[in-house]
Amino acid sequence: MNSVQLLRGRLRPVLMGLLVGVACVTSVRADDGVALTSIDQVPDGVEVRGKQVAAYTWDDRQGKNLLVLAEQVSEREDDGTQSAFVYAAQYLIDGSRPKRVWMLYDDVQRCEFDAALRFDRGATKVTDLTGDGVTQATVGYSRTCTSxxxxxxxxxxxxxxxxxxxxxxxxxxxxxxxxxxxxxxxxxxxxxxxxxxxxxxxxxxxxxxxxxxxxxxxxxxxxxxxxxxxxxxxxxxxxxxxxxxxxxxxxxxxxxxxxxxxxxxxxxxx
Structure with a gap:
């Protein structure tokens, strides 16, 4: 069954609450120079369905953004079938409570073989291709039900x-x-x-x-x-x-x- 997890944490101040006290913070850069920061813990009010596999923050004209990626593969049912899903969501976190911008959800239900959905972490990019300060968030994943x-x-x-x-x-x-x-x-x-x-x-x-x-x-x-x-x-x-x-x-x-x-x-x- 799909699990929904709300990770509790302090949200204010926004910048300090996200970057201080995080066990692992790694800065990487997208191809066009948009700076991403990888974090382990997301703030209160951010929904994570399944097991969190990555979370990133960055700044653009709209404010501070958060992207979270999660996956889950279920145990086999009594009939031998298996299900899996991926979940992604982008939030704006400059207000008193995170505001979800978009959500992605895809699944394989009751697969009679091996079900799998996995993010390709190398596909995750944040770009400003038009140079107007409004960024584009790109994710990629594979999906299968095969033997x-x-x-x-x-x-x-x-x-x-x-x-x-x-x-x-x-x-x-x-x-x-x-x-x-x-x-x-x-x-x-x-x-x-x-x-x-x-x-x-x-x-x-x-x-x-x-x-x-x-x-x-x-x-x-x-x-x-x-x-x-x-x-x-x-x-x-x-x-x-x-x-x-x-x-x-x-x-x-x-x-x-x-x-x-x-x-x-x-x-x-x-």
């Missing part, structure tokens, strides 16, 4: 204020390649560099044995959400998507190419 090693659904979502949301939805690079023992090399379709339909189909024509279902592993389906968005939004999201997929592809490929470690039985066998 094998195969690519997951992946969503990269940018929120701008209370009502604007822009998404790229597709498939990640998990399980997209495998080690061919006979050839001594990785096999599988390479990471696409062009997610247009024509670009994906051109790649499929070179790797027919991989099938023709689109989007391909590492690609998103379309860019329809950005039809009326500032050009800078889509340019950033394209670049960010491919950077995340390149990292996933490198990590997965490296894991597959690692030689298997001998077991104790192998060591003692004649």
């Amino acid at each position: 094998d090693v195969s690519p997951n659904e992946f969503k990269l979502i940018m929120h701008v204020g209370k009502s604007q949301k822009y998404r790229l939805r597709g498939v990640d690079r998990y399980g997209a390649a495998w080690w061919d023992e006979e050839a001594g090399a990785l096999r599988g379709m390479p990471l696409p560099t062009d997610c247009s339909v024509a670009g994906q189909q051109a790649l499929v024509s070179q790797y027919k044995e991989q099938g023709t279902e689109l989007p391909l592993p590492g690609c998103y389906g379309d860019e329809k959400d950005f039809a009326k968005a500032p050009e800078a939004y889509l340019a950033f999201m394209r670049q960010h998507w491919f950077a995340l997929m390149q990292k996933q592809d490198a990590e997965w490929s490296q894991a597959q190419a690692q030689p298997s470690q001998p077991t104790e039985e192998d060591d003692t066998a004649p």
Whole structure:
């Protein structure tokens, strides 16, 4: 079952209440220079559904912002099914009580196989792409209900204020390649560099044995959400998507190419 947790803490003064007495504070920077501060404890009035996996604060023209990320995977039910969810929310915390700007919730219910939803922490970015002091918060996560090693659904979502949301939805690079023992090399379709339909189909024509279902592993389906968005939004999201997929592809490929470690039985066998 979904759990709701309200973490109690002192809210005033806002800046001191957030940054003093926190067990671990780490400053990082988004690509365009928006400063993020990672915190362990969120203030009173901030809702956290599931297990908190990250929380960040930053300043923009609207004031002091808080982004919280949480996940949960349930134990299996009596019928063997499993559920999971992810939760994210952005708050403004300059007033006497935090005010939620937006909330994200996605789940897999009663999965007969293995349910999983996980944030890609590297996808979390805060940007000011239009230079007006109003920031955009972007998060990304994978979603699956499967019994094998195969690519997951992946969503990269940018929120701008209370009502604007822009998404790229597709498939990640998990399980997209495998080690061919006979050839001594990785096999599988390479990471696409062009997610247009024509670009994906051109790649499929070179790797027919991989099938023709689109989007391909590492690609998103379309860019329809950005039809009326500032050009800078889509340019950033394209670049960010491919950077995340390149990292996933490198990590997965490296894991597959690692030689298997001998077991104790192998060591003692004649």
